[in-house]
Amino acid sequence: xxxxxxxxxxxxxxxxxxxxxxxxxxxxxxxxxxxxxIKKYGLFxxxxxxxVAVSGGKDSLSLWDILQCLGYQVEGLYICLGIxxxxxxxxxxxxxxxxxxxxxxxxxxxVNIQTEYGATIPRITQETHRGRIKPxxxxxxxxxxxxxxxxxxxxxxVLATGxxxxxxxxxxxxxxxxxxxxxxLRQGPILPGNPGxxxxxxxxxxxxxxxxxxxxxxxxxxxxxxxxxxxxxxxSIYYKELLNRLENDxxxxxxxxxxxxxxxxxxGLFTEREKIQAELHLCPQCGQPTSxxxxxxxxxxxxxxxxxxxxxx
Amino acid sequence: xxxLILRNKEYEVRSGMTLLDALKKTNILxxxxxxxxxxxxxxxxxxxxxxEIIKLVAAISGG
Numbered sequence: 015x016x017x018x019x020x021x022x023x024x025x026x027x028x029x030x031x032x033x034x035x036x037x038x039x040x041x042x043x044x045x046x047x048x049x050x051x052i053k054k055y056g057l058f059x060x061x062x063x064x065x066v067a068v069s070g071g072k073d074s075l076s077l078w079d080i081l082q083c084l085g086y087q088v089e090g091l092y093i094c095l096g097i098x099x100x101x102x103x104x105x106x107x108x109x110x111x112x113x114x115x116x117x118x119x120x121x122x123x124x125v126n127i128q129t130e131y132g133a134t135i136p137r138i139t140q141e142t143h144r145g146r147i148k149p150x151x152x153x154x155x156x157x158x159x160x161x162x163x164x165x166x167x168x169x170x171x172v173l174a175t176g177x178x179x180x181x182x183x184x185x186x187x188x189x190x191x192x193x194x195x196x197x198x199l200r201q202g203p204i205l206p207g208n209p210g211x212x213x214x215x216x217x218x219x220x221x222x223x224x225x226x227x228x229x230x231x232x233x234x235x236x237x238x239x240x241x242x243x244x245x246x247x248x249x250s251i252y253y254k255e256l257l258n259r260l261e262n263d264x265x266x267x268x269x270x271x272x273x274x275x276x277x278x279x280x281x282g283l284f285t286e287r288e289k290i291q292a293e294l295h296l297c298p299q300c301g302q303p304t305s306x307x308x309x310x311x312x313x314x315x316x317x318x319x320x321x322x323x324x325x326x327x
Numbered sequence: 328x329x330x331l332i333l334r335n336k337e338y339e340v341r342s343g344m345t346l347l348d349a350l351k352k353t354n355i356l357x358x359x360x361x362x363x364x365x366x367x368x369x370x371x372x373x374x375x376x377x378x379e380i381i382k383l384v385a386a387i388s389g390g
């Protein structure tokens with residue numbers, strides 16, 4: 015297989031685009047595609063300060079790499095969740111995030127959940143009724159809260175995450191299985207900022223997970239290969255596997271699925287957005303938006319778990 | 328024979344077939360992996376040679 019641009023041996027073949035590229039041209043193509051999404055969806059500009067949420071995985075480290083290569087003002091945020099489970103998952107993730115930052119002379123902000131709130135994610139999960147069955151929901155809630163808080167506190171204009179097309183297609187698949195209207199309204203490359211809520215963007219939303227993996231490997235980015243021990247057997251991974259079977263038979267199916275959803279919403283498939291936004295309130299404790307005029311989910315949960323340390327903050 | 332390694336699992340296929348055929352034979356979806364040989368990425372039409380070790384890197388991640 016030959017590179018379409020130079021005719022040299024191809025390193026990556028993208029059946030979804032009918033495009034094969036050599037290493038050199040692939041490493042130009044991925045940032046160009048990312049820039050295209052940034053402009054197409056109006057995610058941010060070169061004048062804005064961007065905080066990238068870095069997990070130590072291939073997608074977020076690659077996103078950080080791409081944005082700094084494209085010349086954006088970008089810093090990283092690593093949240094240490096305190097997940098060990100015999101493989102030192104958080105410790106190794108943090109080491110790789112710090113290594114990447116040091117090698118590229120980039121600034122990484124680190125928030126340690128145990129230091130900040132007195133307990134790790136597994137401990138909080140054990141302690142809450144909410145988390146006994148499904149730790150991922152507690153983890154997601156805490157990460158969203160901290161990411162938003164740090165983005166605002168440190169004066170960043172926007173928070174960028176490394177969600178790729180497969181992540182987005184899997185979430186969309188889950189939401190359409192149950193026609194989760196409110197979630198469908200919010201899903202997209204950009205979630206505009208509101209009072210108390212930082213703008214959130216997903217510059218990799220049109221890039222396949224396999225494409226991001228190839229980018230990380232070709233760029234020599236060292237990332238955590240092990241999955242989060244709590245994600246094994248998760249619904250999102252199951253959906254990704256199902257969609258990959260579809261993609262295997264019909265190349266481009268995942269991209270079409272996601273892009274046609276965005277197009278359908280843009281042309282009026284969903285129209286309740288203004289109504290939902292108008293119903294948001296600010297949490298009296300942390301100031302972040304919440305759907306009810308009382309403490310937000312994060313503050314309610316943390317007060318139940320560690321009332322002393324939390325109320326002293 | 329050619330050895331394919333995916334996470335902690337090993338598979339053996341006959342040499343002379345393409346990577347795509349080897350993946351089909353071992354029921355591994357091409358969409359879910361990137362294949363490497365001696366650290367270099369290889370594509371589906373690559374003919375696998377006797378004694379080679381192909382490392383498959385899983386694309387799907389969660390967490």
